[in-house]
Amino acid sequence: MTKHPRTLLIVSAALLALAAPVRAQQSTVFLSSQLRPVESAQIMRTQILKGYAGKVEFVPEQPAELVVRLQAEKQAGKSTISLVAGVHGELQPLVPAGILTPLDDVAATLKARGFAPELLALGKFGTDHQLMIPWMQATYVMVANKKALPYLPAGADINALTYAQLADWGAALQKATGKRLLGFPAGPTGLMHRFFEGFLLPSYTGGVVTTFKSPEAIVAWTEFAALWKFVTPNSTNINFMQEPLLTGDVWVGFDHIARVIDALTKQPNDFVTFPAPAGPKGRGWMPVLVGLSIPTGAPDVAGAKALIDHLTLPATQIITASTVGFFPVTSAALPPDLSPGMTLAVSAVQKTGAAKDGIATLLPVGLGAKSGEFDKIFLDTFQRVVLRGEKPDAVLARQGAALQALMAETGAPCWRPDPVSAGACQVK
Template sequence: MKHLLSLAILASTAIGLAVPATAQTVFLSTQLRPIEEATAVREELLSGLDKPADYVVEEPPQFAVRMEAEQQAGKHTISLVGALHGELSPLADKQTLEPLDDLAKKLAGAGMPQSLLDLGKLGKSEQQYIPWMQATYVMAANKDALQYLPEGADINKLDYDQLIAWGKNMEKATGAPQIGFPAGPKGLMARYFQGYFYPSFTGGVVRTFKNSDAAAGWAKLKELWTVVAPTSTNYDFMQEPLASGEVMVAWDHVARLKNAISASPDQYVVFPAPAGPKGRGYMPVVAGLAIPKGAPDKDNATAIIEHLATQDVQLKTASLVGFFPTLNVQLPPDLDPGVALLAGAVTATQSAPDAVISLLPVGLGDKGGEFNKVYMDAFQRIILQNEPIDAVLKAQGDTMTRLMTDAKAPCWAPDVKNDGACPVE
């Protein structure tokens, strides 16, 4: 059965990644997947190359399967990959990425911060990927909502009690809940729990999954959810309900808020997510570019990386898709006003004195989807189905323990580092 499954995976991969007749360099990416963003990559960001590239997008779980299948088959069609730090880590652990030390030195001289380049080593001695673009998650509000802020609240220093009070004021004034979250099937709600909710309430993500601080946090979230739009479970991108007026306040990835804010920059304010008892959790998102070993067109893959890392293309990336440069460049004064608003909120988040950095999951291999599901199942059971908090956290904590043990994944920030699998305490 395993043999048949492997053959099926290899067959589907070969079909899905058949090399185009024009012999373009295949660039496989888990990032910038939506049609508008992928079109911007193909028509704008990859324009001007000496040799064309075939930009192919893939969901993260399928990305891992495809990369594994190509390595096992020994038949390579992918020359360049673009993915998140945590998605590239298992490829580096399997020693399937080409070292990029010479390119890293060149880009360091062009103004790429060494701290970001060091992330691209993924704990190895050699450069595994080149940082491509970075982003985070923020909150945005229609300016009409500001009149309902609770007295004394600073929009850039909100806590959860103030957010709840704000939500109650808006609902009382408008007759409907006005806060929205991307809790739909393709929304990024799992990142809210891993990067914002858990760090803010517990100071951790895995170790603290079921402790008393987590239970108190879930109780507070239940209170918040009473003033959250019920249609949030249908929202994948918060820019649409913001623009349509379905909600007045939203949390989401900067790239998934950009269209609404860029269309009417004078209508919105953008600000950091709220703080909890342990601080203001936030998740820096770094996407990288890597070349798989055995790449059929390593030279053009290198040229594409250099092209995407130029100042002009990095600024164009920020303007078109809302991901910010990894080069240390000054954003121009004529930058899209919406992108400038988002950039200001990112800076406010990163520089907050109570900031708690939560890295993207590392070391989970192909179990990233299962990891996300632990949080989303807890959300479904506690918030949407009103099951007892302690019972749900115990059950989901047991699932988390098995997952971390099977993956042999050590802890990452903000959890305290350890040897072996990260424990649920």
């Protein structure tokens, strides 16, 4: 028995020796809050990064932890991460902390790629330097099962739907099938808040923050609460619209293109795609821009720049679009022979961007770590007005005060489509 502790010691010493050298391997570490789902990450490694000469370690990371990690590495003065990818709003809090290095030289060398100027401008985050190079973009779309098409209200154009027509459509579906067949991703990790921030409210009020408690906003919430009677009650469990679409629990659903792509590629013959509905002020929609940045102190700046070059190549942009459903940010033209599922996805995004009555709405800008609270204000309003049936004017007055306090605290100026403001954006 005396042997036992000694064996334990030997074993643990051996384990320590094993654990130590694991760190020493040279490759460019690429941390990304996008392409986290297993299949997308796999495609990233095997197809999108395939043509790249160097060695890349693609590490998917949850957005909140991505920010913590970059801050920690900056504070400790020793970095492992060479390239970081995230949505515009996720990288924003890293700007005031001085974590992103200027990439003006990269932007200059890549000029011939033909980046859309407004996307390139977003990459400056309101500073004088290019801190982020656009990588890919997406938006939110509507997907309908073809079985739902016969019930589309008479005279309605599916590509120019209004919220009133969507409600009529839902009512007709319920009358015909006895089930509530509209769907929204209001589950715990669903992206429902983006629907209010980028689609519903801009469509009805033409703004987001300034018009938060306007009479138009009260109309928006009242009508949406009425529409909810035709939305499946299971919506509060839906995080990814592709699953209920595939199982037939939802016939007409709204979600981020990356969260319906599975349904479109698996059963392209069963679905149609179209832009989100329009309200009295227009067709609110939210473009999502994913960009690439190099953190200060990155161990492999040359590798990171080479990787940016590779990811923005026309060929790579096309592979990215045809495999994971994120669209080119450059002038790369998509080939005509896309798979049927991808064609559905592409056409929905193109129709959304091209809509004549479109009101492009940015993701919240300048809220830093408080963007979660911003989202919560919209979700709380949704909870109270739509799910619990409280009076919208009282709820909006109260949530509007919370929103005003949040804007005053962060000092964030208005973003599109709210009109430009001198100081912090004000709730009118």
